């Protein structure tokens with residue numbers, strides 16, 4: 001198959017590289033000339049484990065190339081994927097479809113023969129029909145079908161997710177489009193990964209429902225965690241105890257500082273708007289959005305408590321600022337709420353993140369970037385684990401505590417335990433949803 005992939009961000013680039021690895025001929029297009037120049041030079045503009053090697057292999061094999069020339073890429077393609085961004089529209093929470101519709105019109109004008117125009121971007125129900133109308137309007141003689149093929153890959157594990165998906169969802173209107181899509185995903189079909197072939201609207205809805213459900217699961221456990229802290233329960237034990245129930249499942253039950261990232265915040269917001277517009281309010285999703293915000297702000301109070309009520313004059317080391325490990329993506333990361341509150345409160349903030357600096361520098365003004373957690377902890381009053389990169393999972397806690405002016409830790413990912421922290425000499429340790437560890441101060445001991 002000849003495939004054009006419009007948009008080479010996290011989804012477009014991974015999809016293009018993986019399709020070429022299936023054996024298809026893929027041309028990846030982006031309107032950002034810097035991105036294309038990097039890709040043509042063999043460099044990957046994002047951090048995604050394994051992507052560089054797979055990309056190099058397929059470029060070498062002559063199945064994968066990059067261009068800014070959309071018309072040249074679309075010429076002769078049997079399938080054109082649209083994988084451009086659908087961020088939250090300013091002001092109203094809707095998905096901004098400007099990039100999708102602009103790409104669709106450009107594709108329409110470039111079509112030279114029958115092609116399936118496939119929307120991979122996450123788009124509200126009804127968008128594929130709008131794409132169809134827009135293409136027909138821009139090029140009335142175009143021979144084409146549309147298909148909806150939402151993507152479920154997770155950043156940080158994107159290649160594995162694409163190559164071994166839980167399922168592939170394809171929404172089509174015609175048999176011909178269904179056949180093209182089946183041919184594209186044949187390698188997965190042969191290995192018996194489930195392919196759900198359905199109508200356009202259901203495919204579009206599946207993506208939003210899936211993300212809203214996962215965001216709900218995370219938010220549920222985060223709210224239970226807050227209650228655990230009050231009643232003396234340990235949320236890690238609770239997650240384990242409920243997750244072993246096959247009807248519940250153990251994934252997405254890790255309590256933390258609130259969900260973030262490039263998808264959940266914008267997709268829950270878009271689904272809430274779609275519900276309101278159709279007079280079917282999605283009250284659960286609306287509540288999840290509100291509670292997630294409360295969770296993020298609760299983290300700030302947790303940190304303030306560990307700093308004796310004020311950030312002013314304190315030195316705080318923050319380990320991890322990307323929205324999760326193994327990505328450089330900072331979109332809607334909890335750090336973007338938490339770190340500015342520390343800086344605004346008068347703290348001196350040092351940040352360590354294995355990949356976050358390139359994007360993070362502009363987003364987190366007023367912090368110092370360091371490479372080494374122990375240097376960041378030197379004379380600090382508090383260490384905060386905000387993203388559970390492997391680099392922060394096996395710290396020498398004794399060494400860390402020794403470096404600090406006041407050895408206190410906020411472990412917002414529950415990487416360590418109160419016992420670990422106490423043994424290492426930390427004076428205070430607070431995780432999520434478990435009893436806080438605070439050693440009595442010498443003065444307290446003296447008075448009994």
Ligand SMILES: NC(=O)c1ccc[n+]([C@@H]2O[C@H](COP(=O)([O-])OP(=O)(O)OC[C@H]3O[C@@H](n4cnc5c(N)ncnc54)[C@H](O)[C@@H]3O)[C@@H](O)[C@H]2O)c1
Nearest residue numbers: 007008009010011030031032083084085086103121122151
């Ligand atoms: N990032 C994820 O983990 C993820 C997972 C599943 C689904 N999605 C969805 O996939 C879509 C893309 O997300 P992303 O994170 O890859 O976005 P991104 O912002 O990383 O990439 C989008 C790319 O499209 C390019 N672009 C925009 N308009 C273009 C045009 N007309 N022609 C050529 N290139 C154009 C931009 O320059 C950019 O490089 C979104 O709808 C998102 O919701 C993302």
